[in-house]
Amino acid sequence: MRGLKVLPSGRPGRGRLYVNLPDGQAVAWYDRQANRISVLEDDHCEAILAVLRPYLSGTVSIGPPPVPTAADLAGLALPPDADLAPNRPGETLMGELDHGPAGTRARHRLRQDLVAQQRMGDACDALEADGWRILHCVPLPGMGLIDHLLMGPAGIFCVRTVPGRRQRAVVGDLLLTVGRAEPHPDPRWARRAAARATLVLTAQVTPALAVADASRVEVAPTVRDIRVLQPTTAAADLTRTPAALKPPDVEALFTLARDVRTWLGNSSPAWESPRTEPGGV
Template identity: 70%
Template sequence: MRGLKVLPSGRPGRGRLYVSLPDGRTVAWYDRRTRRISILSDDGREAVLAALRPYLSGDWTIGPPPVPTPAELRRLYLPPDHDLAPNLPGETLLGELAYGTPGVGRTRHRMRRQLLALQRTGVELDLLEADDWRAVHDVPLPGLGLLDHLLIGPPGVFALRTVPGRRRRAQVGDLLLTVGRSAPSPDPRWIRRAAARAARALASPVTPALTLADSSRVEVAPTLRDVLVLQPPTLAVTLRAIPPTLKPPDVEALFTLARSRTTWTPEP
C-alpha cells in the first residue's frame, strides 16, 4: 500500500487515528485510549505500521477489529440528527444568542453569563473523559426544558444543573437556591425532578447535582443530603473521590442510550 494518510477524529490528542488510502477508503485505525490498532487486512500490515509509527507510544496491540458490542451497534445505527453526543456545553443558548430574536440588553447579559457558566463547567467535565467518564450536554426533557449536563462515569450517573455564581455568596437549601441578593430560585427542586426523569429514561439511578460556577462562597444546608453541590475548581476531584459502581462497559452502554434523542423525546 502506498500513499497512506493518517487522519485524526475527535478532540485533539484523543479519539482515533484513521489510516486511509488516497481514494479515502479506511484500511485501519488506532484507538489512542486503548492503544489498539485495528487493521482490516493483514496484506497492508507493514505499511499501516509505518504510517502510524510516529503516533505510537508505549505498549500497543494490533489485530482485526473487535466484534462490536450491542451498545456499539446501537450507536452505529443512530441517525446524526438524533445524536446528542456532539452537543457542546450551552450549545442551544449559544445558538439563541447568535441567531435568535434579539432581547433587551439585560436579558442578553444574563444569557451570556449563563453560557460562560455552562462552558466553565464543560471544561471541568472534559478533564474526566480520560478516566472513562462520558458527558451529554443540552439533554431535552419534555415539560422541564433542557438538562445542562448528564454525566456518566464509574461512580454512576449524575444530572447537573449549572448556576452562575457571579462572584457572590451562594446559599443552597432543600428547596431554594440564593445567589447574592437575587431572589431565591427553585433549582434544587428542579434538578430532583430532572434526575428522576433521567432515571426513568435510562432505567438507572441518577444523582441530582447543582454546579455553582464562580461563587465566592457556597453554603449548603446540613439537611440537604440528596443533591450533590459542586464547584468547577474542585468538580473533577470531588467526583473522582466517589466510590465506583459501574464498569466501563456499563458506562458505554448508558452513554449510548443517553446520547440518543429518542431516549428523551420518543417519536410518535
C-alpha cells in the same frame, strides 16, 4: 504509502482519529482513550503508523479491531441526527447568542450561562479517562435541557450548571441564591429532572448542581439528596465516590442515553427552544 489522510471523529481531542485512503475508505483508526490503533488493512501498517505518529503518546497497542460489544453495535446503528454524543457543552446557547435577543443584559446572561456550561463541561469531559461517559444538552420535553449527564463508576448524575459570577452562592433545599440576585428554584428543577431521567433510563439518577466561578459555595446541611459540584474539584470529588456501576453497565447506559429518541419518545422535537428557567417548573 502516500495519500493517507487522518480525520477526526467525535468531540475535539477525545474522539477517534480515522486513517483513510484517498478514495475515503478507512484503513485504521486510533482510539485515543484506549491508546490503541485498530488496523483494517495489514498491507498499509507501516504507512498508518507513519501518518499517525504525530498524534501518538505513551505505549500504543496495535492490532485488528476488537470484537464489537452489543453497545458498540447499537451505537454504530444510531442515525447521526439522533446521536447526542457529539454535542458540545452549551451548544444550544451558542445558537441563541448568534440569533437571540439583542438586549445587552439578556446577551450578558446568556454569555455567563455559556461560559459556566463550558467550564463545567470541560471538567466533565476530563472524567472520560477514568471510565466515565458524558453527554451535554440532553433534551427533556417540557423542562428544557439537562446541561450535563454523567455516567460512570460512581453512578449517573444529572447536572444543572449555574454561573457563580464570582459571588457567594448558597444552596438550600428549594432555592439557590447567587450574590444578591433573586433566588431560583434550581434544586427543585434538578430533583425533577433526575426523577424524569431515572424513569427514562430505568436506573437511579442523582440530581446535581454545578456552581461555576463562585467566590464560595455554601450548602445547607439539610441538602443531602443533591450533589453540589464545582468545575475545579468535580473530577476529584466524583472519582473518590464509591463505585456503583460496572464498565459494561456504563457503556449500555451511555448507548441508551445518547439516542435522542430515548428522551423525546413521541414528543415533538421542540426541545431546541431556549433554556427553560427553573422558576417555570
